Amino acid sequence: xxxxxxxxxxxxxxxxxxxxxxxxxxxxxxxxxxxxxxxxxxxxxxxxxxxxxxxxxxxxxxxxxxxxxxxxxxxxxxxxxxxxxxxxxxxxxxxxxxxxxxxxxxxxxxxxxxxxxxxxxxxxxxxxxxxxxxxxxxxxxxxxxxxxxxxxxxxxxxxxxxxxxxxxxxxxxxxxxxxxxxxxxxxxxxxxxxxxxxxxxxxxxxxxxxxxxxxxxxxxxxxxxxxxxxxxxxxxxxxxxxxxxxxxxxxxxxxxxxxxxxxxxxxxxxxxxxxxxxxxxxxxxxxxxxxxxxxxxxxxxxxxxxxx
Amino acid sequence: xxxxxxxxxxxxxxxxxxxxxxxxxxxxxxxxxxxxxxxxxxxxxxxxxxxxxxxxxxxxxxxxxxxxxxxxxxxxxxxxxxxxxxxxxxxxxxxxxxxxxxxxxxxxxxxxxxxxxxxxxxxxxxxxxxxxxxxxxxxxxxxxxxxxxxxxxxxxxxxxxxxxxxxxxxxxxxxxxxxxxxxxxxxxxxxxxxxxxxxxxxxxxxxxxxxxxxxxxxxxxx
Numbered sequence: 001x002x003x004x005x006x007x008x009x010x011x012x013x014x015x016x017x018x019x020x021x022x023x024x025x026x027x028x029x030x031x032x033x034x035x036x037x038x039x040x041x042x043x044x045x046x047x048x049x050x051x052x053x054x055x056x057x058x059x060x061x062x063x064x065x066x067x068x069x070x071x072x073x074x075x076x077x078x079x080x081x082x083x084x085x086x087x088x089x090x091x092x093x094x095x096x097x098x099x100x101x102x103x104x105x106x107x108x109x110x111x112x113x114x115x116x117x118x119x120x121x122x123x124x125x126x127x128x129x130x131x132x133x134x135x136x137x138x139x140x141x142x143x144x145x146x147x148x149x150x151x152x153x154x155x156x157x158x159x160x161x162x163x164x165x166x167x168x169x170x171x172x173x174x175x176x177x178x179x180x181x182x183x184x185x186x187x188x189x190x191x192x193x194x195x196x197x198x199x200x201x202x203x204x205x206x207x208x209x210x211x212x213x214x215x216x217x218x219x220x221x222x223x224x225x226x227x228x229x230x231x232x233x234x235x236x237x238x239x240x241x242x243x244x245x246x247x248x249x250x251x252x253x254x255x256x257x258x259x260x261x262x263x264x265x266x267x268x269x270x271x272x273x274x275x276x277x278x279x280x281x282x283x284x285x286x287x288x289x290x291x292x293x294x295x296x297x298x299x300x301x302x303x304x305x306x307x308x
Numbered sequence: 309x310x311x312x313x314x315x316x317x318x319x320x321x322x323x324x325x326x327x328x329x330x331x332x333x334x335x336x337x338x339x340x341x342x343x344x345x346x347x348x349x350x351x352x353x354x355x356x357x358x359x360x361x362x363x364x365x366x367x368x369x370x371x372x373x374x375x376x377x378x379x380x381x382x383x384x385x386x387x388x389x390x391x392x393x394x395x396x397x398x399x400x401x402x403x404x405x406x407x408x409x410x411x412x413x414x415x416x417x418x419x420x421x422x423x424x425x426x427x428x429x430x431x432x433x434x435x436x437x438x439x440x441x442x443x444x445x446x447x448x449x450x451x452x453x454x455x456x457x458x459x460x461x462x463x464x465x466x467x468x469x470x471x472x473x474x475x476x477x478x479x480x481x482x483x484x485x486x487x488x489x490x491x492x493x494x495x496x497x498x499x500x501x502x503x504x505x506x507x508x509x510x511x512x513x514x515x516x517x518x519x520x521x522x523x524x525x526x527x528x529x530x
């Protein structure tokens with residue numbers, strides 16, 4: 001059977017989509033990918049595979065996507081411009097499509113200085129927005145950069161990310177508009193903890209008419225502990241975790257914090273569902289893929305819709 | 309200017325270990341301006357090496373000279389009389405200076421005493437910032453005169469990325485986010501629409517081209 005993007009179908013059918021993140025192992029271990037994939041299977045429409053996230057070397061995103069596909073999942077291939085120039089990017093886009101991958105998320109990637117190869121040369125030949133446009137050109141115009149014709153264009157549902165909480169905040173809706181203009185079809189946002197501010201941002205997005213141009217999936221990450229929340233709030237740039245959220249975790253005994261974190265996450269999803277223009281949720285349970293099933297169930301997002 | 313920083317003394321000392329007669333050559337232009345390789349720095353290094361040798365009871369003859377420009381033949385020629393009397397040249401020029409001196413004197417070993425860093429603006433006394441990568445295709449006017457190639461850690465053309473916090477870069481919290489500066493400057497002057505068009509992939513061939521770049525100006529050739 002010809003592979004198709006489940007994510008695209010679910011969104012196009014007007015269903016509230018669920019995606020989750022899956023981080024590949026630090027080794028050539030396909031079983032680790034299968035195991036994580038199977039924790040998500042049936043609970044999500046599609047599973048993102050991170051691409052050497054935070055600049056740490058891991059099993060390749062493309063290889064992991066192929067393994068997930070074998071397990072019956074619809075993978076979203078994350079691809080960063082940090083490690084590949086335009087030659088490698090275009091080649092891997094073609095390779096992904098040839099291997100039956102149908103979703104791609106175009107990112108610039110965390111700077112190499114954060115990872116375990118801080119002496120590496122960052123490529124950054126093109127940026128994430130240019131990459132979106134490039135994949136769109138390859139797919140829709142059937143050409144590569146420079147104009148050479150492709151013998152067969154890639155078939156990919158094209159995604160991007162946006163962080164409403166990073167500075168300069170006044171420009172973030174405009175930046176999303178730019179990604180829409182470049183050709184992004186779906187967006188997964190940075191983790192949302194400050195729902196009131198996210199609502200404001202979504203209003204700006206709607207005022208620009210961008211919500212009509214692409215599908216926006218709100219990003220969530222369950223907090224495991226007060227320590228994790230405080231660490232993220234302090235050390236991760238562009239992360240907005242309001243005091244109230246941290247206080248809520250502090251209000252329960254340490255043994256209960258994980259449970260409270262899940263509860264906060266589920267409530268956030270319920271609030272997101274009420275926001276006009278939000279078409280799904282993207283769950284990033286970092287090294288806690290087991291939590292996804294509980295979150296999806298708790299948010300009453302089961303069963304996942306059947307698609308043809 | 310081109311900035312440089314002097315290598316640590318132990319590294320310099322080790323690099324000249326086999327030699328007893330050292331000619332230290334400074335440069336009076338960029339590296340003098342950024343206080344790493346001018347006349348004063350040459351004198352400081354020379355006396356540090358002399359003192360060190362004396363302390364350790366080694367013979368070391370050090371001669372100091374600072375050229376106006378170490379990257380231009382007509383100044384390098386001043387070394388012609390001197391070079392033969394020394395075993396090694398310790399250069400306090402930038403990488404271009406080191407190589408130019410080596411080219412003029414094929415038989416002498418030239419050792420760099422500086423690490424050449426970047427094209428800089430003097431931000432304040434003792435502070436230099438990198439703000440040009442010499443990409444060969446200047447489009448500063450499209451980015452509010454703030455270079456995203458140089459001053460954004462990811463060289464984004466359609467920034468900002470999601471890692472800007474309080475106007476600073478997540479990669480180095482002491483470095484202002486170039487895109488924060490660009491957006492703010494354009495907002496304040498009512499020119500934000502400058503950023504509306506999608507900026508296409510850069511033409512790096514003007515930077516990376518066919519290896520090292522060369523400028524040939526017929527009108528300047530005699």
